[in-house]
Amino acid sequence: MSDRLPGFSTLAVHAGAQPDPTTGARATPIYQTTSFVFNDADHAASLFGLQAFGNIYTRIGNPTNAVLEERVAALEGGTAALAVASGHAAQVVILQQLLQPGDEFIAARKLYGGSINQFTHAFKSFGWNVVWADPDDISSFERAVTPRTKAIFIESIANPAGSITDIEAISTVARKAGVPLIVDNTLASPYLIRPIDHGADIVVHSLTKFLGGHGNSLGGIIVDAGTFDWSTGGKYPMLSEPRPEYHGIRLQETFGNFAFAIACRVLGLRDLGPALSPFNAFMILTGIETLPLRMQKHCDNAKAVAEFLAGHPAVASVSYAGLPSDKYNQLARKYAPKGAGAVFTFSLKGGYDAGVSLVSKLQLFSHLANVGDTRSLVIHPASTTHSQLDDAAKVKSGAGPDVVRLSVGIEDKEDLIADLEQALSA
Numbered sequence: 001m002s003d004r005l006p007g008f009s010t011l012a013v014h015a016g017a018q019p020d021p022t023t024g025a026r027a028t029p030i031y032q033t034t035s036f037v038f039n040d041a042d043h044a045a046s047l048f049g050l051q052a053f054g055n056i057y058t059r060i061g062n063p064t065n066a067v068l069e070e071r072v073a074a075l076e077g078g079t080a081a082l083a084v085a086s087g088h089a090a091q092v093v094i095l096q097q098l099l100q101p102g103d104e105f106i107a108a109r110k111l112y113g114g115s116i117n118q119f120t121h122a123f124k125s126f127g128w129n130v131v132w133a134d135p136d137d138i139s140s141f142e143r144a145v146t147p148r149t150k151a152i153f154i155e156s157i158a159n160p161a162g163s164i165t166d167i168e169a170i171s172t173v174a175r176k177a178g179v180p181l182i183v184d185n186t187l188a189s190p191y192l193i194r195p196i197d198h199g200a201d202i203v204v205h206s207l208t209k210f211l212g213g214h215g216n217s218l219g220g221i222i223v224d225a226g227t228f229d230w231s232t233g234g235k236y237p238m239l240s241e242p243r244p245e246y247h248g249i250r251l252q253e254t255f256g257n258f259a260f261a262i263a264c265r266v267l268g269l270r271d272l273g274p275a276l277s278p279f280n281a282f283m284i285l286t287g288i289e290t291l292p293l294r295m296q297k298h299c300d301n302a303k304a305v306a307e308f309l310a311g312h313p314a315v316a317s318v319s320y321a322g323l324p325s326d327k328y329n330q331l332a333r334k335y336a337p338k339g340a341g342a343v344f345t346f347s348l349k350g351g352y353d354a355g356v357s358l359v360s361k362l363q364l365f366s367h368l369a370n371v372g373d374t375r376s377l378v379i380h381p382a383s384t385t386h387s388q389l390d391d392a393a394k395v396k397s398g399a400g401p402d403v404v405r406l407s408v409g410i411e412d413k414e415d416l417i418a419d420l421e422q423a424l425s426a
Contacts, residue, residue, distance in 0.1 A: 008075065008190075008191065008292055009292045011071070011074045011075055012071070012075060012288050012289055012290075012291050012292055013289050015070060015071040015074035015075065016066070016067040016068070016069070016070030016071040016074065017067050017071070017285075028064055028067045028282065028285055029063075029064065029282075030064055030278050030279055030281075030282045031058075031062055031063045031064045031278050032278055032279065033058060033062075033278075034057065034058050035056070035057045035058065036054075036055035036056060036057070049246060049247060050246050050249055050254070050262075050266060058275060058278065059269065059270070059273055059275040060265060060266070060269060060270050060275075061265065062275075062276075062278050062281070064278040064281045064282055064285075065083045065276055065278060065281045067281075067285060068083050068207075068219075068221070068276075068281045068284060068285050068288075069081040069082060069083050069221065071285065071288060072190075072205070072207075072211065072221050072223060072288070073223055073224075075190040075191075075194075075288075075291075076185070076190045076194055076195075076196055076203050076223045077190075077194050077196045077197060077225075078196055078203065078223035078224050078225050078226065078261075079224050079225065079226030079257045079258040079261070080223075080224050080226075080258035080261035080262070081221055081222060081223045081224065081261060082221065082222045082261050082264045082265050082268075082269060083207070083219060083220070083221045083276045083281060084219070084220045084221070084222070084269060084274045084275070084276055085218065085219065085220065085274040085275060085276050085277075086206065086208065086218050086219065086220045086274065087184075087186060087204065087205065087206025087207070087208065087209075087219075087220040088114065088115075088118060088206075088220065089220050089272075089274035090204045090205070090206075090220035090221060090222050091115065091118065091204060091220075092118075092268075092272065092274070093222060093264050093268035093269060093272060093274065094182060094202060094204060094222055094264065094268075095123070095126075095128060095151070096126075096238075096267070096268050096272065097236070097238045097239065097260065097263045097264060097267060097268060098150045098151050098180070098236060098238070099126070099127075099128045099150050099151070100127075100237075101126065101127025101128075102127055102129070102148065103127075103128060103129070103148050103149075103150045104128075104129045104130070104131050104146060104148045104149050104150065105128065105129075105130060105131070105149065105150055105151040105152065105153055106130075106131050106132075106133050106141055106144045106145065106149060106151070106152045106153070107119055107130050107131070107132060107133070107152075107153040107154070108132075108133060108134075108135040108153065108154040108155065108158065108165060108170075109132045109133065109134055109135065109396050110135050110155070110158035110159075110161065110163055110165075110396075110398055111153075111155055111158065111159065111184075112155070112159040112160075112184075112186075112385070113159075113160075113381065113385035113387075113388070113389070113399065114385065115184070116388075116389065116393075117388050119153075129148075131144045131146075131149075132144075134396075135154060135158065135163070135165045135166070135170070138166065138169045138170060138173065141170055141173045142173050142176075145173070145177045145179075149177055149179055150179055150235060150236070151179050151180050151181075151182055152170060152173065152174045152177075152179060152180075152181050152182065153182045153183075153184070154167070154170055154181070154182070154183055154184070155183070155184040155185075155186070155187065156183050156184065156185045156187070156188045156193045156195050156335070157187035157188045157192075157193070157321075157336070157340070157341045157343070158187075158398065159186075159187055159343060159371070159405075160343065160344075160345050160381050160385070160398055160399055160403070160405040161319040161344065161345045161398030161399075161403075162187070162319060162320055162321055162328075162340065162341055162343050162344035162345065163319065163321060163327075163328045163398065164321045164328040164331035164332045164335055164336065164340070165331075166331055167181075167183060167193075167195055167198040167199060167200060167335065168198045168199055170199075171198060171199025171200065172199070174199070174201070175199070178232065178233060178235070179235070180201035180202055180228045181199060181200050181201050181202070182200070182201070182202045182203075182204060183195035183200040183202070183203050183204070184203075184204050184205070184206075185203050185204070185205055186204075186205050186206045186209050186210065186371075186372070187209070187210070187341050187342075187343050187371065187372075188336060188341055189205075189210040189211060189291060189295055191291055191292050191295040191296075191338070192295060192299070192336040192338055192339055192340075192341060193335050193336050196223075196225040196227070198335065200225060201225050201227050201228040202222065202223065202224060202225065202228075202260065203222075203223040203225065204220070204221070204222055204223070205220065205221045205223075206219075206220055206372075207219030207220055207221050207284045208220075208370070208372070209370070209371050209372025210291070210294070210295060210298070210342075210371075210372035211284060211287060211288055211291060211372075212283065212284040212287040212288075212372075213287040213288075213290070213291065213294050213372060213373070213374060214283075214287050214373065214374055215370060215372075215373035215374070215375065216283055217279075217280040217283040217284055217287075218280060219276050219280050219281070219284050220274075220276075222261065222264050223261075224257075224258050224259075224260040224261035224264075226256075226257030226258055226260075227257075228260070229252075230251075230252040230259060230260065231250075231252045231253070238251075238263055238267060239251045239252045239259055239260065239263050240252050240253075243267070246266070251263050251266075294374065294410055295338075295339070295342075296338065296339065297410040298339075298341075298342035298408060298409065298410060299322070299338065299339025299340065299341065299342055300339070300413070301342070301376075301408045301409070301410065301411070301413045301416060302320065302322065302339070302340070302341065302342040302343075302344060302406075302408040303320070303322045303323075303339070303340070304413040304416075304417065305406065305408050305413065305416055305417060305420065306318050306320035306322060306323055306344060306346075307323070308417045308420065308421075309346050309420065310323060310325075312420075312421075312424055314348060314349055314350070314354075314424045315346050315347070315348060315349070315424075316346075316347040316348060316349045316402065317346065317347045318344070318345075318346040318347075319344055319345045319346065319347075319398065320340060320344040320346075321336075321340040321341070321344075322339065322340035322341075328340075342371075342372075342407060342408045342409075343371050343372075343405065343406070343407045343408075344405070344406060344408075345381075345398060345399075345403045345404060345405045345406070346403070346404055346406070347400065347402040347403050347404075348402050348404065349402075350402075351401060351402045352382065352383075352401035352402060354402065355380045355382070355383075355401070355402055355403065355404045356380055356383060358378075358380075358404055358423050358424065359378055359379065359380050359404065361422070361423035361426045362378055362419055362420070362423045363419055363422070363423075364376060364411065364415060364416060364419040365377060365378040365406070365416070365419060365420075366378070367379065369384060369385055370407070371405075371407035372407060373407065373409060374409050374410050375409045375411070376406065376407065376408050376409035376411060376416055377406070377407040377409070378404065378405070378406055378407075379404075379405050380403075380404055380405075381394075381399035381403055381404075381405050382394050382399055382400065382401045382403060385399070385405075
């Protein structure tokens with residue numbers, strides 16, 4: 001393509017992939033193997049010593065997974081990526097490189113309920129402490145910074161309410177504090193928002209959601225922006241100090257602007273072991289090929305459904321940033337001009353009981369704990385994904401007792417609206 005930079009849709013189909021050199025297969029093969037033969041003893045030693053790139057063992061890397069990693073890194077504008085078994089696994093691997101026992105990270109209070117639970121409870125056993133901040137009050141992030149702060153974590157489009165986070169403003173806080181900004185871009189996908197363009201240093205996805213897009217494969221991915229200097233101030237010894245398991249290599253010094261992705265692979269994935277199956281990588285790659293087509297349809301449908309709900313007498317309020325009346329509409333116009341995503345919430349006048357009842361009456365919407373599927377999905381967060389929170393925390397996270405969350409799929413919008421109409425009328 002000479003010097004022309006490929007567009008997003010072209011990258012979604014081609015980035016990272018070439019015809020298989022042995023068979024000529026055009027689709028990326030599934031390299032369903034545990035391990036790989038070395039050329040000789042010197043080749044093996046160079047791979048284990050990080051002196052050469054190549055395949056050793058599928059827990060650490062696999063050719064199918066490598067295509068997925070290169071493709072998502074290209075779509076996000078990062079320098080490198082690492083695919084793992086799930087979005088939750090990606091978050092563990094990221095923070096293992098950054099935090100020592102007793103360290104802190106700041107997280108936006110509006111997050112996926114599973115992340116709130118992971119940060120609040122599971123990470124305590126590692127000695128990692130979360131400090132919560134309000135994404136609607138940027139100064140709350142500034143006030144939360146202490147000498148023990150090692151990272152800031154936010155979602156670009158927050159789950160469940162679909163609210164838009166001011167990435168640039170929080171990036172300014174992170175730079176002032178000298179810590180990396182981690183952005184979960186799952187609900188937006190790089191089709192709608194590229195957080196690195198707005199100051200993110202690390203991007204994380206649940207590949208299970210919109211990138212894979214078909215509700216059939218679990219996966220997670222970490223994208224290194226290559227923008228953070230890990231050697232400054234000695235805050236990040238995993239990257240800046242000699243690694244005894246690799247003959248004293250300093251990862252920042254050796255690998256430069258993709259050192260974080262390397263650390264996640266050779267320190268995190270190697271030892272924690274949450275490897276992504278090559279079969280799942282293949283399925284997710286296939287899904288990514290249609291990402292721009294699907295995401296636009298998701299967004300167009302979601303806007304139509306939100307407009308219908310906003311005018312329904314049984315609905316108390318709709319939280320969808322694509323509506324002109326929504327408090328996040330200006331941020332949506334800035335960060336996601338192609339669409340405000342497909343996940344949002346609405347509140348029913350009948351409260352908790354009405355929310356539970358509505359979910360049971362829907363027929364086309366599937367009642368399950370997932371988002372980002374081609375199929376439209378529904379859940380009542382207060383009784384499921386956010387049930388571990390007290391009522392005050394549920395409200396703060398956008399999952400109050402009267403709230404229903406939709407993940408709008410790619411069906412005909414008229415059918416989705418008809419299903420909601422019959423359930424609300426019933």
